[in-house]
Amino acid sequence: MEKILNQEKLREWVDMLDDCEVYAxxxxxxxWNFARIEAGTDIDLSHTNTIGSVKEFxxxxxxxxxxxxxxxxxxxxTPTLPDPKPTVVFGVRPCDGRGMPRNxxxxxxxxxxxxxxxxxxxxxxxxxxxxxxxxxxxxxxxxGGSPHSEDGLDVLMTDLGDRFHVKxxxxxxxxxxxxxxxxxxxxxxxxxxxxxxxxxxxxxxxQRPLGNLDAIPEAIRENFDSPLWADMAxxxxxxxxxxxxxxxxxxxxINDEVISPTTGEGERVxxxxxxxxxxxxxxxxxxxPRADLGSRLRQRVSxxxxxxxxxxxxxxxxxxxxxxxxxxxxxxxxxxLERVSQ
Amino acid sequence: xxxxxxxxxxxxxxxxxxxxxxxxAIKTFKVEFPNDDGFEHDCGQCAMLSMFGKGESMISIASSxxxxxxxxxxxxxxxxxxxxxxxxxxxxxxxxRGPYGNQFxxxxxxxxxxxFIGGGVGLAPIWPVIQxxxxxxxxxxxxxxxxxxxxxxxxxxxxxxxKLKASxxxxxxxxxxEEGWPGYTGFVPANLMDKAPSPDNAIAITCGPPIMIKxxxxxxxxxxxxxxxxxxxxxxxxxxxxxxxxxxxVGKDYVCVKGPVYSWAELKSLPQEY
Ligand SMILES: Cc1cc2nc3c(=O)[nH]c(=O)nc-3n(C[C@H](O)[C@H](O)[C@H](O)COP(=O)(O)OP(=O)(O)OC[C@H]3O[C@@H](n4cnc5c(N)ncnc54)[C@H](O)[C@@H]3O)c2cc1C
Ligand code: SF4
Ligand code: SF4
Ligand code: FES
Numbered sequence: 207m208e209k210i211l212n213q214e215k216l217r218e219w220v221d222m223l224d225d226c227e228v229y230a231x232x233x234x235x236x237x238w239n240f241a242r243i244e245a246g247t248d249i250d251l252s253h254t255n256t257i258g259s260v261k262e263f264x265x266x267x268x269x270x271x272x273x274x275x276x277x278x279x280x281x282x283x284t285p286t287l288p289d290p291k292p293t294v295v296f297g298v299r300p301c302d303g304r305g306m307p308r309n310x311x312x313x314x315x316x317x318x319x320x321x322x323x324x325x326x327x328x329x330x331x332x333x334x335x336x337x338x339x340x341x342x343x344x345x346x347x348x349x350g351g352s353p354h355s356e357d358g359l360d361v362l363m364t365d366l367g368d369r370f371h372v373k374x375x376x377x378x379x380x381x382x383x384x385x386x387x388x389x390x391x392x393x394x395x396x397x398x399x400x401x402x403x404x405x406x407x408x409x410x411x412x413q414r415p416l417g418n419l420d421a422i423p424e425a426i427r428e429n430f431d432s433p434l435w436a437d438m439a440x441x442x443x444x445x446x447x448x449x450x451x452x453x454x455x456x457x458x459x460i461n462d463e464v465i466s467p468t469t470g471e472g473e474r475v476x477x478x479x480x481x482x483x484x485x486x487x488x489x490x491x492x493x494x495p496r497a498d499l500g501s502r503l504r505q506r507v508s509x510x511x512x513x514x515x516x517x518x519x520x521x522x523x524x525x526x527x528x529x530x531x532x533x534x535x536x537x538x539x540x541x542x543l544e545r546v547s548q
Numbered sequence: 549x550x551x552x553x554x555x556x557x558x559x560x561x562x563x564x565x566x567x568x569x570x571x572x573a574i575k576t577f578k579v580e581f582p583n584d585d586g587f588e589h590d591c592g593q594c595a596m597l598s599m600f601g602k603g604e605s606m607i608s609i610a611s612s613x614x615x616x617x618x619x620x621x622x623x624x625x626x627x628x629x630x631x632x633x634x635x636x637x638x639x640x641x642x643x644x645r646g647p648y649g650n651q652f653x654x655x656x657x658x659x660x661x662x663x664f665i666g667g668g669v670g671l672a673p674i675w676p677v678i679q680x681x682x683x684x685x686x687x688x689x690x691x692x693x694x695x696x697x698x699x700x701x702x703x704x705x706x707x708x709x710x711k712l713k714a715s716x717x718x719x720x721x722x723x724x725x726e727e728g729w730p731g732y733t734g735f736v737p738a739n740l741m742d743k744a745p746s747p748d749n750a751i752a753i754t755c756g757p758p759i760m761i762k763x764x765x766x767x768x769x770x771x772x773x774x775x776x777x778x779x780x781x782x783x784x785x786x787x788x789x790x791x792x793x794x795x796x797x798v799g800k801d802y803v804c805v806k807g808p809v810y811s812w813a814e815l816k817s818l819p820q821e822y
Binding site: 271272274279280281283285287312313315316317318319320321430456457458459460461462464470472474476479481486487488489490491493495496501505508509512513516517 | 551552553554555556558598600601602603604626627630641643758783784785787788790791792793794795796797798799800805819821822
């Protein structure tokens, strides 16, 4: 389904999704991030990219698996599976969209993660093509994507100045468009050509290059024992920002939190974790297979550009550039890959 | 709705054996499923055990798959969860989810000699294999079990070893000289060299402290065992057990799913990250 939506009709569409939770980028505290949109408010799609990625809608920072308590001396467990309202997210950049099928793979393979899927099944992603690269660190095209990639999105919107071209990609996406039916106009002669022109132009801007993507896995393998990892990782302060903001990083921790020491009542909680933390892999004995910064940087890069490729035939990076832009000490995954590939 | 893989089943401790004393004591727990929702497992698989309020730990299932009434776990006292186990009493409840991981390919070993080499708590993962091999005695050639402990009072499953002698050759060792000790005195790899089992049509299965495994494998190779004839298990820190939390990988493999059982030939092809 392809339609035209005048800029001023965007709010009308959003209003017609009134039985859903709607999120869109909002500018606050000097960053763009997804925020809940109440009915009757305007949404602004002039954002660059959000600081947090859409993975937060399916894989929240903190998630309670179940509550435990004791009744007559016997543990009683109450699962806390989420049951969200249908959720529609506007303004999803194609790099984040492409992250989603990769996350789906992780939370599906071998064992199905019910907490992830409870949210994922209710989620509709309305993408917005990038007419301009939103940061000097964008490299979506270098990892096989594009500024108007449809991969992982339910709808792709393209900004044509006074109006959007809106394309329904999945059943969920078409459904969301049908709900807003009255807001849309038919596609007219010339619209298609204009969309193509905007897309072509968007691909013509320079991005961070990665060279031959197919050669990277072998280059990493050959450099497994190279000193370059330690060299490039030496400034890392292990803050975790690179993975927390990444649309495809999925590592987590599981811990028990005791609410009442007297009754033993508490919760088992999943929280985000990060492969750059020293204790991520440290055994209780103190033995640590990745004890130094270099081996941990190697893990982050290898997971995305070697292991995921070996297991799932695609990179686990969509080139959003967040880990580069936001790293407090300037550790740059593209520069690392460049060094590895030399 | 699919099963909630993070929701443990309830287990009840019905037996506790003190195997070894000291700072890193080992206790063996027999666990039943009071709600009759137990699961089957294969030799080499593990389970995620919980003490509610403390957390979870991955522990090898040390009983044979042929035993259906209970599951057995031998737990070394290390940190939060394992210490809570050591403080537990008969009748206490625990959480249990699994089984996780791959298995020893016992069916591929029909007609072959089996040489087991264990040290310390490393006997636990191979114990179900030994028990199953002995129960299917006719399927295999000669069965030899090497096991070493620090002192004779640190020997695990002592009573079961006595029974085992009827169907297998048992070679016990203690690290330091002891008055009246009938077995070998010295480390496990040395005992292995001393007895020098033949590699012909044999499979060697070893598990124990990393340093022991290293020398056992060197010695097996010296005895003529090929990499494909040597099996071991590896241990990495685990949280989810289901290939999602991202920490237990060795190269592209999540050990919780693809391991913990590997042939030395397979392990050699993976980066040394364990
Ligand atoms: C496949 C496998 C089989 C195992 N089998 C046994 C066994 O049969 N008997 C036994 O005594 N121990 C076994 N272990 C080790 C055992 O899991 C750890 O000693 C235990 O998790 C430590 O937990 P803790 O809460 O006492 O320590 P803490 O340090 O207080 O807890 C830290 C948390 O980190 C994790 N962790 C820390 N060290 C390890 C480790 N070495 N392996 C896995 N997770 C770890 C656990 O999630 C643990 O809850 C096995 C480990 C693996 C990976
Ligand atoms: S690795 Fe960096 S550039 Fe790639 S998707 Fe993650 S945050 Fe974006
Ligand atoms: S954001 Fe930078 S400093 Fe922080 S953990 Fe990642 S690489 Fe290290
Ligand atoms: S324990 Fe989580 S991936 Fe293996």
